[in-house]
Amino acid sequence: MAGSLFIHGKTGMGRRLGAGLVVGLLLAFILIPILALFFRISLAEFIASFSDPMVWNALVLSLVTASISTVTIILIGTPVAWINARHDYPGREIVDTLIDLPLVIPPAVAGLALLMTFGRTGLIGGFLYGFGISIAFTTLAVIMAQIFVSVPFYVRQARASFEQLDPVYEQAARSLGSTTAPTFFSIILPLVKSGLIAGAIMSFARALGEFGATIMFAGNFQGRTQTMPLAIYTAMQGDIDASITLSLVLILISFMVIALVKFQLRREVRC
Amino acid sequence: MKQFLGIPLAVFLLIAIILSGCVGEQAQSEKNKTDLTVFAAASLTGAMTDIAKDYEALHPDVHIVTNFDGSQALRTQIEQGAYADVFLSANTKHMNALRDQGLMENDTISLFARNKLTVIVPVGNPANITTLKDLARPGTRLVIGTKDVPIGDYARQILKKMANDSAYGSGYQDAVLKNVMSEETTVTFVVAKVQLGEADAGIVYESDVTPENRDKISMIPIPDTFNVIAEYPGGVLAQSGKNAEARKFLSYLTTDGGQTVLARYGFIRP
Numbered sequence: 001m002a003g004s005l006f007i008h009g010k011t012g013m014g015r016r017l018g019a020g021l022v023v024g025l026l027l028a029f030i031l032i033p034i035l036a037l038f039f040r041i042s043l044a045e046f047i048a049s050f051s052d053p054m055v056w057n058a059l060v061l062s063l064v065t066a067s068i069s070t071v072t073i074i075l076i077g078t079p080v081a082w083i084n085a086r087h088d089y090p091g092r093e094i095v096d097t098l099i100d101l102p103l104v105i106p107p108a109v110a111g112l113a114l115l116m117t118f119g120r121t122g123l124i125g126g127f128l129y130g131f132g133i134s135i136a137f138t139t140l141a142v143i144m145a146q147i148f149v150s151v152p153f154y155v156r157q158a159r160a161s162f163e164q165l166d167p168v169y170e171q172a173a174r175s176l177g178s179t180t181a182p183t184f185f186s187i188i189l190p191l192v193k194s195g196l197i198a199g200a201i202m203s204f205a206r207a208l209g210e211f212g213a214t215i216m217f218a219g220n221f222q223g224r225t226q227t228m229p230l231a232i233y234t235a236m237q238g239d240i241d242a243s244i245t246l247s248l249v250l251i252l253i254s255f256m257v258i259a260l261v262k263f264q265l266r267r268e269v270r271c
Numbered sequence: 272m273k274q275f276l277g278i279p280l281a282v283f284l285l286i287a288i289i290l291s292g293c294v295g296e297q298a299q300s301e302k303n304k305t306d307l308t309v310f311a312a313a314s315l316t317g318a319m320t321d322i323a324k325d326y327e328a329l330h331p332d333v334h335i336v337t338n339f340d341g342s343q344a345l346r347t348q349i350e351q352g353a354y355a356d357v358f359l360s361a362n363t364k365h366m367n368a369l370r371d372q373g374l375m376e377n378d379t380i381s382l383f384a385r386n387k388l389t390v391i392v393p394v395g396n397p398a399n400i401t402t403l404k405d406l407a408r409p410g411t412r413l414v415i416g417t418k419d420v421p422i423g424d425y426a427r428q429i430l431k432k433m434a435n436d437s438a439y440g441s442g443y444q445d446a447v448l449k450n451v452m453s454e455e456t457t458v459t460f461v462v463a464k465v466q467l468g469e470a471d472a473g474i475v476y477e478s479d480v481t482p483e484n485r486d487k488i489s490m491i492p493i494p495d496t497f498n499v500i501a502e503y504p505g506g507v508l509a510q511s512g513k514n515a516e517a518r519k520f521l522s523y524l525t526t527d528g529g530q531t532v533l534a535r536y537g538f539i540r541p
Contacts, residue, residue: 082516120397121468135454136469186515218452220417226454234456237343238419 018242034251049245057223058231058246065139066207069146073154073203078196081158082184086167096159103152110148111216118217120143141218142225148209152204157199161192198264205257208250214260298430303419310345311337312421312503313457314386314476317483318536319359322529326520328467333516341420341457347459349374349508355510356511357521359503361382361421361458363512366504373509381539382508383524386476387498388425390491391465398471400491403525404439406472407446414453414461414470422458432497446486462488476501478537480497503538 039047039234049055068072084096102110118125118135125135135141169191173183211229218225220234235243273369296391311319316339323335328517338355346365349355350372369375392400398411406413428441434444454460458475465473466487480490505524507517523529530540 019469061541075405115467119467119469168280220455221451221453234417234419234454236457237341237347237417240347 009186011188025175037247038252041241041248045241046245046248052191052239054222054226054231054235054239055242055245058226058228059186059249061142061223061226062208062228063138065142065146066204069143069150069207070154070200070204071142072147073151074196074200077151077154077199077203079159082162083156084155085159085162095147099153102149105119105211107149107212108216111145112211113215114213136217137219137221137225139218139224142214142227145213145217146210149210149213150203154196154199154203156197157202158192161195161199162188164195194264194267198261201257201261201264204252206244208253209210286449304332306334306336306355307512307513307516307520308338309357309359309507309520310349310353310355311339311357311359312342313459313479314343314361314422315339315359315503316459317481318478318533318538319509319534321413321532322483323384324334325528325532326523330519330525331519335520339457339459341416343417343419343421349360350439354510355508356513356517357505357507358506360422361386361503362500363441363500363504364424365421366506370506370517376507376509376511376514379521380504380520381525382502383505383521383529384503384541385499385539386478386537387478387539388422388474388493389480390470390472390493390500391462391480391488392528393465393468393470393487394487395468396471396489397468400472403433403493403497406450407443409446409450410449412452412469413447413464414455414464414473415457416452416458416461416474417454420456420458420477421501422461423454425501428499429474429493429497432499435499477539481536488531500539 015131061263080099084092105113113137116123117123118128118141120126120129120134120136124134128135135144144145169187170183173187174180178187209229210227211233214225215230215233220226220230222231226234228250232243232246232250235246294535309319309323319337319339320497323337327333327335338348340348340360342360342365345358346360346369349358350531351371358366358369366375366380369379370377380389390400390406391404397406398405400406400408400411405411415426416425418424430444430447434441452470455463455464458479461470461473461475462479462484464470465475466484472491477490480488505521507514507521511517524533534540
């Protein structure tokens, strides 16, 4: 078997060849499909697709909703991550695990769960509907679906960043008479900034790519709930150029996200 | 460090073994049967499931594999290389598109059913919709199909017809479309949203109101003057390796056996 050759091969040559093969195969498997999208459309067609209101609406809606989701996640996630990093309380580990749940719950399940909760006949939605408030199938539902699936990315990263920070900084600040809030904003936050930004970027990327929960909980309506992934899915059945254009935009954003996260995390390691 | 390559290899081999195991098993259980893959419009879900069962009972050597989705989605799948023996579309547009690309056996394409559209509301009718005019009332939560899925295309044709009628007025179409809260890629999703009570109304086929869901949704008929007749063409794919079997199944749809089931689901004879 070829396997035994790699593992027990006496020469480093065979091992290096095997390692190169495995790495190369995986890389090819990831990169070729991404590149294939670029070959299916000309630059002129790509640019022309932007005149399609579906493409434009989806792009704007995605960027706006993912930004709002990310800001919300930062506002809520930062204190939660700080509390869980610095304060020990009974059930803290359980809370941590529960916050991670959306990472493993399939998005379609999340969408159905949100609909059963906030839908017009849902657990909470039914109550709200009595006051004339409906959430499902609105832009708000898009944002809620995005927050649900992407909040763990930020909280995990933020907690890790807080934990890496030596408590000596806070103690020093406090011993010099600084109170809690100013210490947090002027001492701690600047020190973990890079980690938090990296976490926020990851959450933003996940929110931007959200599909399953969104289509189930927010529906599919151009300009209101049809985000880029939903538009890609819908357009694939009609105007495939629009579908590919949106995919390429998402790929470019993804590249930027990875580059930014690497850059941010490297900065944190340095300081 | 020597284990370094062993792990990915072991995983790869494990996956390969599992995959080959699956394939082997499947091949074994169906070894004496001819698999006939039928891509059918989502609106045929109920009827075609029953017909497949009847057909298998009549032809024990045939096993029908069905794939239900919006006709436009099935068309895309076929265009992108999905294997099917028979394609049953909910409009002629998507069938013709495949025919024009040389993907169909042209002489097999024929209509096997017709359908009409209707407005449905959830039981209890929360928005109190009693006439088609009510669909234009601001704030009504309406669900229709996308413009590519046949049901969405037909619905837009109807709204256009109504807007041309003085009883509804030219603003009718825009007013109704403004109330659309979601555009679904298959009619079954439209029905589901109404059935769940999430939407006030939906535009679907008459065949979507079945004995099973009649306690959850009710119909507000669309008069024939505005209604469209949805035409369902079926055909054998050029790529089908089971041409004779596929033709036989297709012709069964127009026999009394097939038509009885289709009629039970509210389809009209071709």
